Amino acid sequence: MTDLLKTYNPDIVEGKWYDKWAEKGYFAASFKPERDSYSIVMPPPNITGQLHLGHALDNVFPDILIRWKRMMGYNTLWLPGTDHASIATEKKVVDKIREDGQEKEDFGRDGFLEKAWEWKEEYGNRITKQLRKLGSSCDWSRERFTMDEGCSRAVREVFVELYDRGLIYQGDYIVNWCPDCQTTVSDIEVEHEDHVSHIWHLRYPLKDSNEYIVVATTRPETMLGDTAVAVNPSDERYQDLIGKMVVLPLMNREIPIIADNFVDQEFGTGMVKVTPAHDPNDFEMGRRHELELIKVIDENAVMTEVTGKYAGLDRYECRKQVVAELKAEGLLDKIEDYEHSVGQCYRCDTVIEPLVSKQWFVKMKPLAEPAIKAVKDGRIRFVPERFKKVYLNWMENIQDWCISRQLWWGHRIPVWYCQDCGEIIVSKEEVVSKCTACNSENLVQEEDVLDTWFSSGLWPFSTMGWPVDTEELAYYYPTDVLVTGRDIIFFWVARMIFMALEFMDEVPFKDVYIHGLVRDAEGRKMSKSLGNGIDPIEVIDEYGSDALRFTLITGNTPGNDMRFREERLEASRNFANKIWNAARFILMNIEDVDFDGINPDDLKLTLADRWILSRVNKVNSNIEKALNDYNFGELSKILYDFIWSEFCDWYIELVKSRLYQDKDLQAKETAQYIGVTILEKILRLLHPVMPFITEEIWQQLPGTGESIMIAPWPEIEQGVISDEIEDKMALIMDVIKSIRNIRNEMKVNPGKRIKAILNSPEGKFDILQEGYNYIKDLARLKELSIEINIEEKPDKSSTSIVSGVEIILPLEGMVDLDKEIARLEKELEEVGSEIKRAEGKLANEGFVNKAPGHLVQREREKLQEFKEKKVKLQQSLDDLR
Ligand SMILES: [Zn+2]
Numbered sequence: 001m002t003d004l005l006k007t008y009n010p011d012i013v014e015g016k017w018y019d020k021w022a023e024k025g026y027f028a029a030s031f032k033p034e035r036d037s038y039s040i041v042m043p044p045p046n047i048t049g050q051l052h053l054g055h056a057l058d059n060v061f062p063d064i065l066i067r068w069k070r071m072m073g074y075n076t077l078w079l080p081g082t083d084h085a086s087i088a089t090e091k092k093v094v095d096k097i098r099e100d101g102q103e104k105e106d107f108g109r110d111g112f113l114e115k116a117w118e119w120k121e122e123y124g125n126r127i128t129k130q131l132r133k134l135g136s137s138c139d140w141s142r143e144r145f146t147m148d149e150g151c152s153r154a155v156r157e158v159f160v161e162l163y164d165r166g167l168i169y170q171g172d173y174i175v176n177w178c179p180d181c182q183t184t185v186s187d188i189e190v191e192h193e194d195h196v197s198h199i200w201h202l203r204y205p206l207k208d209s210n211e212y213i214v215v216a217t218t219r220p221e222t223m224l225g226d227t228a229v230a231v232n233p234s235d236e237r238y239q240d241l242i243g244k245m246v247v248l249p250l251m252n253r254e255i256p257i258i259a260d261n262f263v264d265q266e267f268g269t270g271m272v273k274v275t276p277a278h279d280p281n282d283f284e285m286g287r288r289h290e291l292e293l294i295k296v297i298d299e300n301a302v303m304t305e306v307t308g309k310y311a312g313l314d315r316y317e318c319r320k321q322v323v324a325e326l327k328a329e330g331l332l333d334k335i336e337d338y339e340h341s342v343g344q345c346y347r348c349d350t351v352i353e354p355l356v357s358k359q360w361f362v363k364m365k366p367l368a369e370p371a372i373k374a375v376k377d378g379r380i381r382f383v384p385e386r387f388k389k390v391y392l393n394w395m396e397n398i399q400d401w402c403i404s405r406q407l408w409w410g411h412r413i414p415v416w417y418c419q420d421c422g423e424i425i426v427s428k429e430e431v432v433s434k435c436t437a438c439n440s441e442n443l444v445q446e447e448d449v450l451d452t453w454f455s456s457g458l459w460p461f462s463t464m465g466w467p468v469d470t471e472e473l474a475y476y477y478p479t480d481v482l483v484t485g486r487d488i489i490f491f492w493v494a495r496m497i498f499m500a501l502e503f504m505d506e507v508p509f510k511d512v513y514i515h516g517l518v519r520d521a522e523g524r525k526m527s528k529s530l531g532n533g534i535d536p537i538e539v540i541d542e543y544g545s546d547a548l549r550f551t552l553i554t555g556n557t558p559g560n561d562m563r564f565r566e567e568r569l570e571a572s573r574n575f576a577n578k579i580w581n582a583a584r585f586i587l588m589n590i591e592d593v594d595f596d597g598i599n600p601d602d603l604k605l606t607l608a609d610r611w612i613l614s615r616v617n618k619v620n621s622n623i624e625k626a627l628n629d630y631n632f633g634e635l636s637k638i639l640y641d642f643i644w645s646e647f648c649d650w651y652i653e654l655v656k657s658r659l660y661q662d663k664d665l666q667a668k669e670t671a672q673y674i675g676v677t678i679l680e681k682i683l684r685l686l687h688p689v690m691p692f693i694t695e696e697i698w699q700q701l702p703g704t705g706e707s708i709m710i711a712p713w714p715e716i717e718q719g720v721i722s723d724e725i726e727d728k729m730a731l732i733m734d735v736i737k738s739i740r741n742i743r744n745e746m747k748v749n750p751g752k753r754i755k756a757i758l759n760s761p762e763g764k765f766d767i768l769q770e771g772y773n774y775i776k777d778l779a780r781l782k783e784l785s786i787e788i789n790i791e792e793k794p795d796k797s798s799t800s801i802v803s804g805v806e807i808i809l810p811l812e813g814m815v816d817l818d819k820e821i822a823r824l825e826k827e828l829e830e831v832g833s834e835i836k837r838a839e840g841k842l843a844n845e846g847f848v849n850k851a852p853g854h855l856v857q858r859e860r861e862k863l864q865e866f867k868e869k870k871v872k873l874q875q876s877l878d879d880l881r
């Protein structure tokens with residue numbers, strides 16, 4: 001008896017194997033210079049994270065690739081790690097502190113960082129533990145963290161080098177400021193939401209005149225900081241006004257009317273107020289015209305001292321008062337309703353306030369150029385290719401990157417200011433205690449930390465030991481493929497590319513495989529607010545990791561979102577059960593067989609054996625092609641169709657008669673041998689996708705080795721691939737399917753053996769003869785005669801034609817004619833009334849016009865189905881009569 005339990009239990013099987021693999025050290029990369037390397041770095045999940053389906057995709061795809069390459073004999077490295085996630089983690093820690101009624105300032109910077117590290121120790125490994133449940137075969141001995149010593153050293157090295165090369169600078173800049181998080185937020189972290197609001201038309205009096213001009217604005221409170229009014233230089237209406245002055249209401253300041261191409265003539269009156277300190281476009285305009293910056297809103301979104309009586313008011317309260325006062329003075333022209341998009345903080349949804357402040361920047365143009373070239377000339381390939389355009393478009397229009405963040409958790413910017421002589425010291429050292437200019441020890445380190453993507457941008461090489469010239473870098477760098485979601489192409493992929501080209505002088509990876517999002521069954525994004533998220537750990541507990549992995553690749557095409565359906569999980573679990581049952585069947589039929597004593601040359605191969613050998617090798621080759629193309633959806637289809645249908649449903653059925661007899665021992669032994677051989681090969685082909693169940697079964701097979709994980713990938717035996725044999729088998733299978741269909745339609749008892757005549761064209765006769773026993777067995781026939789071009793057919797028979805072969809099933813003895821006629825008549829009657837009902841419903845205008853479209857459509861489809869059924873039933877009835 002086999003050791004496989006009667007029913008497959010993923011819980012028992014999956015629990016034991018992962019630890020065994022880890023103990024044996026199978027995950028660990030090792031240097032074997034005689035072998036080619038294959039490496040992938042894991043997109044580091046945030047330490048704030050809990051495994052979600054997006055992470056699962058980030059990990060299942062690389063695990064499939066790594067397991068495959070490992071079996072192929074490559075020296076593989078899959079390097080795992082986590083990201084400190086500056087702003088996200090800081091927020092978690094702040095929230096926790098606030099729960100206890102305190103603020104982060106109560107702890108001071110060092111005290112807060114201690115809290116943050118504690119938090120990291122407590123929760124930081126949660127996600128990597130969860131990744132183990134997925135089966136991820138990464139080298140945990142090399143696990144890294146973006147704030148560990150080595151990664152931090154790489155960050156300082158890069159900062160200082162870029163600074164020395166003139167690519168990092170400090171400057172006044174308008175940034176997106178979140179008044180709640182108290183930090184700058186990068187452009188791509190700002191989420192735009194449509195708000196229903198107004199457009200206010202304000203009157204600004206012309207200097208020395210009784211006339212006024214009208215400007216339109218969506219933010220009247222910022223008028224307190226206006227330093228100009230602008231029109232488009234080609235706007236005919238305002239040519240006379242350019243160069244004149246207006247008196248800014250409420251503030252009584254004189255400001256000029258300027259001409260700038262940026263002004264949209266169609267917006268409002270075609271005249272706009274210019275507030276360089278509180279709007280990014282106005283900021284740029286202010287630079288072009290050397291306008292004064294007047295900051296009227298501060299970091300807390302409160303009006304500043306320069307606004308006089310408005311000082312201390314919240315920005316929205318100030319808006320109300322400004323509008324009321326302008327109205328009182330007769331300077332409010334009109335208010336219109338207006339819907340426009342407003343930038344919000346992606347963490348807390350607070351409306352972003354554009355503010356001018358001193359920030360650190362990376363100069364992007366010089367870095368972008370080589371990064372554009374590397375993708376254009378194909379050194380880096382996007383899969384699917386359409387993302388190349390997305391990437392290039394962004395890189396070609398790139399703005400300087402603001403890298404400073406007003407947070408504590410993160411890499412503190414390695415810059416020190418001398419309080420005595422004003423020297424700015426930029427250093428690779430962790431601590432600087434003396435001014436390099438005046439030797440003073442009175443130094444203050446920059447308060448800000450770096451944008452979290454600064455360190456993850458170095459991930460492919462910082463994790464391999466850079467800036468030290470390590471063996472790993474020499475051997476595993478550049479990596480082979482990066483697998484990630486399309487939502488972080490700009491945040492992360494682009495940054496890794498230009499950082500690597502600048503510091504490694506080589507691309508970080510050759511291929512970038514972009515996967516889509518996992519959506520819910522209705523196609524909606526999974527989110528906390530909708531409560532439609534799916535916890536992969538719960539799924540694994542219920543269905544097993546193998547089933548989850550298989551589900552995630554089913555139907556998945558590169559770059560496209562997928563819908564996650566419960567039925568798919570069930571289908572994947574059924575797939576696992578099917579394999580399990582097939583394996584048990586084979587194992588139970590090979591007891592006492594001495595496989596070592598079998599000489600493959602002595603085997604008596606049948607057509608079915610040659611067919612399955614040809615198929616498994618062709619499938620092997622198709623699988624490799626799908627893997628090389630990163631076509632995981634195709635991979636799942638190939639595996640599913642071959643294993644479920646060809647191997648389990650056909651081949652196993654085809655060999656049963658040989659296994660169940662004892663007359664021809666050579667035939668029996670051949671069936672046993674080929675059955676095991678194919679099963680073993682299938683397990684290896686399936687292993688990268690379903691690692692656990694394949695190991696469990698493989699261990700039970702005779703003559704296998706230590707672990708399927710380190711077994712060699714099956715080689716394609718070109719010699720046994722034969723289109724001729726596959727065509728022959730296809731014909732035989734078509735004939736069997738056709739007879740089964742007729743039996744089904746005629747409701748013939750499945751156990752009943754019937755008669756069949758095959759009327760064959762000359763060219764197919766020999767093939768059908770060769771398949772004689774298969775057809776007889778699998779179509780459950782008691783008599784089968786194969787003829788060539790007969791003309792006389794028995795009357796009262798059911799016929800059909802496949803590939804030129806006419807299948808004739810005499811009804812006599814197959815069905816009770818009278819009973820069958822009565823049954824068909826009754827069914828015909830029922831279908832007739834269904835057709836009437838559906839037609840009536842569809843003729844009812846009330847239904848057609850008022851019911852939801854899909855219901856009407858469904859009714860139409862039903863009607864069509866009934867009509868088709870009617871034709872078939874009539875045909876069957878005619879045959880019987
Ligand atoms: Zn915020």
Ligand SMILES: [Zn+2]
Nearest residue numbers: 418421435438
């Ligand atoms: Zn100094």
